[in-house]
Amino acid sequence: MVQPRFALLSLKKNDDGDIKILGAGIAKSQGLKKGIITNIDLASKSIRNALNDAKRVAGTQYERVIVSISGAYTKSVDSSGIVNIPNRDIGIKEINRAMQMADHNANIPNEYEKLHVLPYNFKVDDQEFIEDPLGMNGARLEVQVHIITAQKSSLSNLRKAVKSAGVEIDNIVLNCYASAIAVLNHDERELGVAVIDMGGATCNVMIHAGNSMRFNDYLGVGSLNITNDLSTALHTPLGAAEEIKINYGSLKSNSSELIELPVIGDDGSTHEVSLNIVSNVIYVRVEETLMILAKTLEDSSFKEQIGAGVVLTGGMTKLDGIRELASAIFDNVPIRIAKPREMDGLFETLRDPSYSTAIGLVLYGGGHFTPYEIDSNKKLRYKDETIEPTRHHQETFDDGDETEEGDIGTAPQADNAKEKLKDLANIQEEESEGFGSKLWNRLTQLF
Template identity: 60%
Template sequence: MKKSILAIDIGSSKICAIIAEISPEGTIQISGAGIVRSQGIKKGSITNIELASKAIKAALADARRVAGTEIKRAIVSISGAYTKSLNSSGIVNIPNREITFKEISRVMHTSLYNANIPNEYEVLHTLPYNFIVDDQEFIEDPLGMNASRLEVETHIITTQKSNLNNLKKAVRGAGVEVDTVVLNGYASAIAVLNEDEKELGAAVIDMGGHTCDTVIHSGTAIRYNDFLGVGSHHITSDLSMALHTPLNIAESVKIKYGSLSAPSDDLIELPIIGDEESSHEVSLGVVHNVIYARVEETLMILAQSIDKSGLKDQLGAGVVLTGGFTKLDGLRDLAVAIFDNVPVRLAKPCNVEGLFDALKEPATATAVGLIKYAAGGYAPYEIDVNRQVRYRNEEPMEKPDLTEPSVQEPAEEEIPLPPSEEAGTIRIKSFDARKSADKAAGFGSKFWNWITQLF
């Protein structure tokens, strides 16, 4: 039976809602979508819950109108702003010498329990990147293996509780409950990476309107994530100040003339900020220099982030750029130069059945990734924001009880009385009580025999 999924990508520049149907085989069919301009959100965080809820509601209304269905629960993206990441590890013994899903769940929760997470932070994802079975490292999937000990190393992504709660409150204000929350960089990676790139290692950078989110995949697992509060809107802001023209005009100039290729000496006429009736001429060379300076600085900071990860030598597939920022002409060539000639690819969301033209743009990678996540496209194993263990293509599993097992009393057994007895039943302990009764009966019989022999 098909199930309907609602995904909401809450970005700083736009909010995208997608409704899709997922078959039992994992096939995705997009049935509705809505994209509206963001309100009440700056640099990835909620700054006005009422305005954010209003924008989310508008996107939902468009998606529902197209799909002709109404869904009350959603999978929602969260920005990398105010996130912290750390690595942890766990180890468990295998009592039955065979690794089951129960042991994998237990070792992952043990690594989460061992992590030093501040009280004001909430865990978004616990992602294993190295399973160790009896000292044998980098096991892809330990399920079913024979072993006496299982270890795991995990990458744990956390966010401020206040940030997460404000996001949930804004979504609830739009009349929808939050089913689960996914880091937007993680969702974007699901949408644009193929299996070979995950295996070889790749850095995915989602370059949006106000933010850039980076995740590094190595060996099919996320090993690193980072956030930069700079996006294409900053180019617009720079142009507005440098050209002394209103923001909406600067945005139009960026879209129409923005390029990182060789500059032109042509002149364009622009209105003056504060006095739109007056205008002045500006060289396209100035426009080029302003854009180039901002993009170069942004890419250099991103390159430093990749260096800081310590995983640069594991990027066999290079860097994959996605997001609305990547539509800027000449971005790839400049990125190749700044990332030390590492392979660079500009990516759109991989094709999904029923994908509308508006959803085939790099800017919608996160939204499409959320749908693929809901269809089982997440990491092979993961503990999600609800502290449930997800196994690819399987339903989430509740977290196990890591406390010591308590000794339970034997179950009580109902024993009917003989027909001559008064109607009803009595309860006795099934094993211990019966044993005591038999023992008492045996002693009474021996005592009676002894008395009769005496007399």
């Protein structure tokens, strides 16, 4: 069966601040479903396998890791805090006090704990929209923050799985936040942008507006669902369906060429299917997924603040034609398909949208993050912070794409995408029974 994967990268941060990737380990994951750990022992074995691969490549031992967590575990809230500045000079301590006050004022359920406290607006006295209050003069400092929280039980399971693999967690990062660190450029951050990481089992969404993340969400659908659709619709085993997706996965193929496929449950038997049918099956799933994601952005109340449009990353974005379809569905806003940024030691395999989260974790570990942040260790991280050079550090992520080799392949754009989007107003953002039934009805109409 096709599996999502754990990817682990080791890094070295030199005295001059430069980051270099030393090694990588990739292992098919077990004990994980739609970004949620379902079996600690199996998940731990997968992490250990990736860890051992990275050790062999880098030739060093590791004790602590930075891990990502899927949006499936999380909820977010906004909060604010105000502090007086007796000496009128705003320094790091004053910014920390204001952020801690906003943290304290937040209404967080008992079963959740904070991962990120991210400031998106500072106010000095009566002056709003201060980009950075450091060094300013004022009697009062106010901050508005976006807080990412995660289920305590899920975090406990994650920590247990990692510890059983022989390492300790150094920090926990929301995966779409890590992906944004890896793929966004300066203009996109300035203008406001939505980042959607379309992975193997999930799609994770975040909106960056102002100085920070303002919104995040999660959809339990990914490219594994395409594999399952192909298997079901074409009556072929999952392994064969995965190969079809990788080798013929186009959204715009009109080819009548026939391919021979094994028949599920009938060893030795085969049948022929046209590539046009394959393309249609894939198109149905991708179109539905993009429509739900577009509805998520519509409902976020931040769509008017994404002047730079939508940045798509993750393994599912390797489908030929997904950018054109997304442009039609997202109301013709700018669409960019993004790979992780270049860095020293980046292997060719890692120059791929599938590894945006992993590369983002490397950069996060090296000091790239929102200018001010209270992290999962309740520590203030800030832009000019002196981060002690770490000889070796490795990052792993827990919600990746399926292990695919090569490009996966693009179907006619839907001229009536806007009308279809309106019809989805009541669709829930998680893959409910109603969504599955509706999708199946569309698939059966292809035959």
